[in-house]
Amino acid sequence: MKIKDLTPYVYLKKKELEDAVAVGWIEGDDLLRNSGKVPTEVIRLLKKYEIKNHCKGFHSCEYCSDWGTTRATGNGEIWVVKNDTLYIAPYLIIHYIEEHSYRPPEEFIDAVLNGFRPNSPGYIMRLNKILNV
Numbered sequence: 001m002k003i004k005d006l007t008p009y010v011y012l013k014k015k016e017l018e019d020a021v022a023v024g025w026i027e028g029d030d031l032l033r034n035s036g037k038v039p040t041e042v043i044r045l046l047k048k049y050e051i052k053n054h055c056k057g058f059h060s061c062e063y064c065s066d067w068g069t070t071r072a073t074g075n076g077e078i079w080v081v082k083n084d085t086l087y088i089a090p091y092l093i094i095h096y097i098e099e100h101s102y103r104p105p106e107e108f109i110d111a112v113l114n115g116f117r118p119n120s121p122g123y124i125m126r127l128n129k130i131l132n133v
Contacts, residue, residue, distance in 0.1 A: 002027040003022040011088070019086070020086040023089045024096060024102070034105075036103035038104070039113070042113060046094050046097075049078045055075045055076065063099075063100045081130065082116065087111055
Protein backbone atom coordinates (compact mmCIF):
# COMPACT_ATOMS: atom_id res chain seq x y z
CA MET A 1 0.00 0.00 0.00
CA LYS A 2 1.36 3.39 -0.93
CA ILE A 3 1.13 6.29 1.50
CA LYS A 4 3.01 9.46 0.58
CA ASP A 5 5.89 10.23 2.97
CA LEU A 6 5.08 12.63 5.81
CA THR A 7 1.33 12.41 5.29
CA PRO A 8 -1.18 10.99 7.78
CA TYR A 9 -0.81 7.29 8.50
CA VAL A 10 -3.88 5.49 7.15
CA TYR A 11 -2.85 1.83 6.90
CA LEU A 12 -4.59 0.56 10.03
CA LYS A 13 -7.53 2.74 10.88
CA LYS A 14 -7.20 3.07 14.66
CA LYS A 15 -8.31 6.20 16.48
CA GLU A 16 -5.13 6.32 18.59
CA LEU A 17 -3.00 6.43 15.41
CA GLU A 18 -4.91 9.16 13.58
CA ASP A 19 -2.18 11.77 14.25
CA ALA A 20 0.70 9.49 13.23
CA VAL A 21 2.87 10.30 10.21
CA ALA A 22 3.64 7.74 7.50
CA VAL A 23 7.13 7.13 6.10
CA GLY A 24 8.41 4.42 3.76
CA TRP A 25 5.12 3.12 2.39
CA ILE A 26 6.52 3.16 -1.13
CA GLU A 27 5.69 1.51 -4.43
CA GLY A 28 6.12 2.01 -8.15
CA ASP A 29 8.57 4.74 -9.13
CA ASP A 30 8.95 6.15 -5.58
CA LEU A 31 12.58 4.99 -5.50
CA LEU A 32 13.41 7.22 -8.46
CA ARG A 33 12.44 10.32 -6.47
CA ASN A 34 13.66 9.15 -3.06
CA SER A 35 17.09 7.59 -3.33
CA GLY A 36 20.46 8.29 -1.80
CA LYS A 37 22.79 7.43 1.05
CA VAL A 38 21.48 7.07 4.58
CA PRO A 39 23.79 7.22 7.62
CA THR A 40 24.62 3.72 8.86
CA GLU A 41 23.55 4.81 12.35
CA VAL A 42 19.96 5.18 11.06
CA ILE A 43 19.94 1.57 9.87
CA ARG A 44 21.52 0.35 13.11
CA LEU A 45 18.89 2.14 15.18
CA LEU A 46 15.96 1.05 13.02
CA LYS A 47 16.98 -2.58 13.57
CA LYS A 48 16.63 -2.06 17.34
CA TYR A 49 12.93 -1.15 17.27
CA GLU A 50 10.36 -3.68 18.37
CA ILE A 51 8.00 -4.60 15.53
CA LYS A 52 4.51 -3.18 16.12
CA ASN A 53 1.15 -4.06 14.55
CA HIS A 54 2.08 -7.54 13.36
CA CYS A 55 -0.32 -8.42 10.57
CA LYS A 56 -1.42 -11.78 9.24
CA GLY A 57 0.33 -12.72 6.04
CA PHE A 58 3.12 -10.58 4.66
CA HIS A 59 4.03 -8.00 2.06
CA SER A 60 6.74 -8.82 -0.48
CA CYS A 61 9.20 -6.23 -1.74
CA GLU A 62 8.10 -5.30 -5.23
CA TYR A 63 11.58 -4.00 -6.06
CA CYS A 64 13.37 -7.33 -5.63
CA SER A 65 13.95 -9.30 -8.78
CA ASP A 66 11.82 -12.40 -9.25
CA TRP A 67 15.02 -14.15 -10.28
CA GLY A 68 16.65 -13.78 -6.86
CA THR A 69 16.85 -16.69 -4.49
CA THR A 70 14.91 -14.83 -1.83
CA ARG A 71 12.46 -11.98 -1.83
CA ALA A 72 12.24 -9.71 1.20
CA THR A 73 8.97 -9.74 3.11
CA GLY A 74 7.55 -7.88 6.06
CA ASN A 75 4.44 -7.97 8.21
CA GLY A 76 4.76 -5.25 10.79
CA GLU A 77 5.70 -1.66 11.51
CA ILE A 78 8.44 0.39 13.13
CA TRP A 79 7.29 3.27 15.33
CA VAL A 80 9.73 6.16 15.74
CA VAL A 81 9.02 8.93 18.25
CA LYS A 82 10.46 12.42 18.35
CA ASN A 83 8.90 15.08 20.56
CA ASP A 84 5.14 14.56 20.15
CA THR A 85 5.29 13.00 16.68
CA LEU A 86 4.85 9.30 15.98
CA TYR A 87 6.31 8.18 12.63
CA ILE A 88 5.09 4.80 11.39
CA ALA A 89 7.07 2.91 8.75
CA PRO A 90 6.65 -0.60 7.38
CA TYR A 91 9.28 -3.00 8.71
CA LEU A 92 10.48 -3.35 5.11
CA ILE A 93 11.86 0.21 5.30
CA ILE A 94 15.15 -1.30 6.52
CA HIS A 95 15.31 -3.50 3.42
CA TYR A 96 14.36 -0.58 1.16
CA ILE A 97 17.22 1.48 2.58
CA GLU A 98 19.85 -1.27 2.58
CA GLU A 99 19.06 -2.97 -0.71
CA HIS A 100 17.35 -0.35 -2.87
CA SER A 101 18.94 2.93 -1.69
CA TYR A 102 15.63 4.37 -0.50
CA ARG A 103 16.25 7.62 1.35
CA PRO A 104 13.48 8.57 3.77
CA PRO A 105 12.71 12.27 4.29
CA GLU A 106 15.25 14.23 6.33
CA GLU A 107 12.64 14.80 9.05
CA PHE A 108 12.38 11.03 9.60
CA ILE A 109 16.16 10.54 9.56
CA ASP A 110 16.43 13.29 12.18
CA ALA A 111 13.73 11.62 14.29
CA VAL A 112 15.62 8.31 14.22
CA LEU A 113 18.94 9.96 15.11
CA ASN A 114 17.69 12.53 17.63
CA GLY A 115 14.37 11.19 18.88
CA PHE A 116 13.75 8.78 21.72
CA ARG A 117 15.87 5.64 21.54
CA PRO A 118 14.00 2.42 20.75
CA ASN A 119 12.22 0.96 23.78
CA SER A 120 13.89 3.37 26.22
CA PRO A 121 11.85 4.62 29.21
CA GLY A 122 11.49 8.00 27.47
CA TYR A 123 10.27 6.32 24.28
CA ILE A 124 7.69 4.27 26.17
CA MET A 125 6.49 7.26 28.22
CA ARG A 126 6.16 9.53 25.16
CA LEU A 127 4.49 6.78 23.10
CA ASN A 128 1.97 6.21 25.88
CA LYS A 129 1.28 9.96 25.97
CA ILE A 130 0.80 10.13 22.19
CA LEU A 131 -1.51 7.10 22.28
CA ASN A 132 -3.36 8.39 25.37
CA VAL A 133 -2.58 5.20 27.29
